[in-house]
Structure formats: C-alpha cells, structure tokens
Amino acid sequence: MPVPLRGLSAMGIVAMLCVGGHILVVGLDELGWHWLYDAVHHAEEAVALIDGAPAHLMPAPDALPGLRPGVALAWPRLCPRQDSNLRPVV
Numbered sequence: 001m002p003v004p005l006r007g008l009s010a011m012g013i014v015a016m017l018c019v020g021g022h023i024l025v026v027g028l029d030e031l032g033w034h035w036l037y038d039a040v041h042h043a044e045e046a047v048a049l050i051d052g053a054p055a056h057l058m059p060a061p062d063a064l065p066g067l068r069p070g071v072a073l074a075w076p077r078l079c080p081r082q083d084s085n086l087r088p089v090v
Contacts, residue, residue, distance in 0.1 A: 014063060021066025036065065 021040075029037035043061035047053060 017063040017066040017070050018060070019062075019066070020070060021062040021064060024065050024069065025062065040065065 025037050025040050040061045047060060
C-alpha cells in the first residue's frame with residue numbers, strides 16, 4: 001500500500017475512534033452516567049489550555065472511550081483464530 005494511503009488510513013481510524021467515543025460518552029450521559037462526560041469535557045479543556053498544542057489534539061480525549069469497544073469489535077477480524085475462515089485484513 002502506498003505511504004499516503006497508509007497515513008490516510010491511520011487518520012481515518014483515529015477519526016472513527018473519536019466519533020464513536022463521543023457517541024458513547026453522550027449516550028451514557030443521557031442515560032445518567034454523567035461522570036464520564038464530565039471527565040472527557042475537563043480533559044478537553046485541559047488540552048485546550050496547553051500553550052502551543054495543535055488544534056487537532058482537542059478531540060483526543062473522546063478517542064479514549066471509543067478505543068476499548070473499537071478494539072473489542074475489530075480484534076476478531078484483525079487477528080482471527082487459525083481454524084477460522086476469516087482472513088486478516090492487510
């Protein structure tokens with residue numbers, strides 16, 4: 001795979017983790033789990049206060065809640081068992 005496509009693929013994965021994490025955080029907040037939304041919001045404010053931090057780091061705390069379910073869902077596809085009919089994505 002060409003290098004630019006590898007970089008674009010990595011950026012897409014990070015973007016999807018941020019979006020999925022934010023959806024989970026907002027959904028849990030609406031269900032009454034306010035502590036996670038508050039923690040992510042305070043982490044975003046802390047990142048914004050760092051002098052010289054790039055603007056694209058602002059949504060980074062949203063990626064953390066999306067990381068665990070994302071890995072749990074992708075793991076069987078990325079690392080299949082030997083007796084499985086699934087082939088790993090390359």
